[in-house]
Amino acid sequence: MDDLTTYAVNTWCPGCGNFGILNAFKKAVRKLEEKGIKRNSIMISAGIGCHAKIFDYLRLSGFYSIHGRSMATVQGIKLANPDLKVVAFAGDGDALGEGISHMIFAAKRNADITVIVHDNGVYGLTTGQYTPTSEKGFKSPSTPKGNVEEPLNPLTLMLEAGATFVARGYSGKIGLLADTIAQAIEHEGFSYVNVLQPCVSFNNTYKRYNELIEILEKTPESYEDAMAVARRKEKLPIGVIYRIDKPVYHKELYGKFNPVANRLSKKEKRNKVAKLARPKKVEK
C-alpha cells in the first residue's frame, strides 16, 4: 500500500479499466507535487458507480457525492475556498446523463474545476445498461433489441459548451493519461478529461481501443482544428485536444476574495448588518 492509498478493499473486477485511471491519477498527483502543488490542497469528489470507488481508494481529502452531482459539489468547494484544487470523478452516466446540466454550465462559466469522466459506455454497477456514450445497437438489459439512440460525443459537447481544456485519455496508456491529468489539474479554468475505459464484465473494448487509439502529436492550435480532432471516428486521438486561457468564474464573480480565508470577524459582520438593519441617522 503506497501513501496515496487507503485501507479500503479494492472491489473492481480484475482487469477493470478503473485500475489504469487510479494509477494514472496517483502518478499525476506526484508530478504535481514535484511542481510544488501540495496533495493536501487537491480535493476529490465522485458520483456513484464503479468509477466512484476511486474516492475510497485514494488517500486524498474530499466529498463522496451522489449520482451526477460531483461536478456541482466541487464547484461549491471551489467557490468557498478558491485556494483549493478540485477534481470531480464521474462516470459517463453521471456526467452525460444524470448530471449533464452541471457539465454544460461548469464549462459555460469556466468554473476552475477538473472533471475526469471514466467513459466505459455502460452502467457497470447496475449490471450493464446502455449509457449516453454507448454505440447505437448496443444490447443491454434495458435495450434488449439494441440501443436505438446515437451516442453523444462528449468532447465536441464540452468544446461547444465553452470548456477551456479538453482532453481524451485511455486507461490502457497510463503514462500519457497521468501527464494529461496533471496538465488538466494545473490548468486554470474548466478542464475536461474523457477517459476511454473498458468494462471487462459488460463492455470489453480493449481490442477495439487498442486498434483505434492514436496519440495526438500536438495540441491543435485553433478551436476549429480541435473540433475536427474531436469529431474523428476512424481513429480516436488521445492527448490534450484544446487549451485556451480565459477568465475563471470565481474571479469574475468576486475577484481575489476568498470566502473562508478572508471571512469577516463576528464584530465586522455585525457592524455591516447593523448598517442595513438599523435606522439611518436622521439628516437635519
Place this chain on the structure above:
Amino acid sequence: MRREVFTFIVGGKAGQGVRKAGTVASQLFLEMGRNSFQMDDYPSLIKGGHNFSVVSTSTDEVTSQHMKADLVVALDSKSYEIHRNHLKENGTMACDSAVKEEGVISLPISSEAKKYPNRELISGLSSIAILAATIGMEKEELVDLIKKQYKREVENNVSYASTIYDAAYQEIGGKFSLEKGKSKGVLLTGNEAIALGAAAGGLDIYFAYPMTPSTSILHYLARHSEDLGIVAVHPENEIAVAQMATGATFAGAKAMVASSGGGFSLMQETFSLAGMSEAPVLFVLGSRPGPSTGVPTYTEQGDLKYSIRQGQGEFPRIVSSPGTVEEAFYLASEMLELVWKFQTPGVLLTEKHMEEGRKNVDLDVSKAKWAEPLLHKKGEFKRYLDTSDGMSPLLFPPSEELIKWNSYEHDELGITTEEPEKIVGMHNKRIKKHEALVKHMKSIHTVNVFGNKGPAIFTYGSTTMSVLEALRHGNIDATVVQPRYVEPLPVWELERYKDKKCIVVEQSSIGQFASLLKENVGIKAQKVIKKYDGRPFDPIELAEEIKEVV
C-alpha cells in the same frame, strides 16, 4: 378605547409602480413614528393585470394588513371595481377621472401622467400625493419625501405630484388626522430579515435559483454582497444550488439556499446527502399555494409536513418557522447556529405572506446567534468520530489530515462501509445527534406564548401575525401558542395546553398543523380555522371567526 388603524390601499396595473407606492407610504408612516404592515398582492405577470398594495398603520403595534381601508387610490377602473368593497364606512375612494362613479373623488391621475415620458410608472406616485393631501401633509414635506424616494427624473416627479396634491387637497385635504408615534427602526420584508439574520449569524455564501416567493433573498444578497462580505451565486438549477452549498460547507463556509416547494423538491436528494454526510446546510422553504406550480405569487401553509419529512432515510433535521418579521431575522441566525452545532440540515419554513410582507422592525443585531463549528484540536482526525453525543469535531481543508465526507454509509474515517455493525454504529450516531438536539432545544426558547387568558389558539409561521392582529382588532382574550420549531416539535412545551379549550388557525386546506399537534401532542382542536384561497387572513374577518368559537 378602540385602537386606531389607518389603512391605505393603492391599486393599478403592473408597471404603474404600485408596490413602490406602498413601500413609500410605509416609509412615510415610519417617519411619523407609526408602525405599519404592508401586503403586496400581484398576479404572476409583468405588465397589466391588477396589482395592489395595502398598508395598515397605527401608533399601536400592527402585524397585518386590514382589508377595510380609509383611503383607496384606484389608478384604473378595474381597481375601483375590485376595491369598492374594501372601503370603511367613512372611507375615501380617490380615482382616476376616467372612473365615472358616484361618491368617488375624481382626480386627473392619468391625464396629468400623460404629460411625462414615463406616464405609466409615474402614475403610481399620484397615490402618494393623494395620501399626503388627505393626511394634511405640507407640500414641502411631500416634495422632500419624493426627492428621497423617487430619485429618478425627480423634477418630473415633483411637478406631477404637486399637481395631483393640489387637486386632491381642494377636495379632501386634511380629511384624516394621523397621530405621530414613537416607533423607530427600519422597514424590512421577511426575506430581507432572513438575509440579514443569516448574515448576522455568520453566513459566508448563498446559492439560489429564482423562484417566487424566495427570489428577493437572492436579489438582496447579490445587491449587498460586498456590504456584507457574502458571496451570492445563481447556478443552473436547484440541484446545483443545493449541491454547491453542501460542497461549500465541506470547505468550512456557512452556506444557505432558498426556494419554494418545486425547487425544494429538486433539492431533496441533496437534503438527504446533507443528512448522511452531516453537512450543515440551511435551506429556506418559502411556501406558496400548491400542489405543483400552484399559485406562484400567493400564500399558503401547505408544506408543513413536507418540510419535516425532507429526503430519503432517517437522520436528524431541524425545522423552524418564524412568526413575525423580527423573528425571521433572529431565527435565521439561530438556525445557522443550530445546523452547525448539530451538523445536519435545517429548514427555515416560511410563506409568501412573511417573505414579501413588509413591516417596520427595531432589531437588536447583538441578539442574533452566531454559527461556530466544533473544531478538531489535535491528533488523528476522523470526520465521523463517534462521540458520546454523536457530534464529531470538524476540520477544514487544506490539512495534513485526511478529511473525507461521504454519501454512502461510512466508517469513522469516512470510507464507505457495508458492514452490519458499522451501519448500526452510524445510525446510532445520528440518533444520538437527534437526542442531543432535543436536549438542547429543551434549554432554548422554542415556543412563543402571547397573552394568558381565554382559550389557547395554536398557530405558526406568518399566520401568527394574522392571529395577533385579529385579537387586537377584535379585543379578544386568548392565549396564542406559536411553536418556533416544528421539528423536533417541542412537545414538552405544548403538552400543558392539552386540556384547555383549543383552536387552531392555519393556511392549509386539510389542517396539517392541527394534525401534527394531534398526532404528537394529543391536542384536539375544538375548531380548525383554515384559509386556502391564496390570500392571507384579513384580521377583521378572522376576529369574527375566532369570536364565533370563543
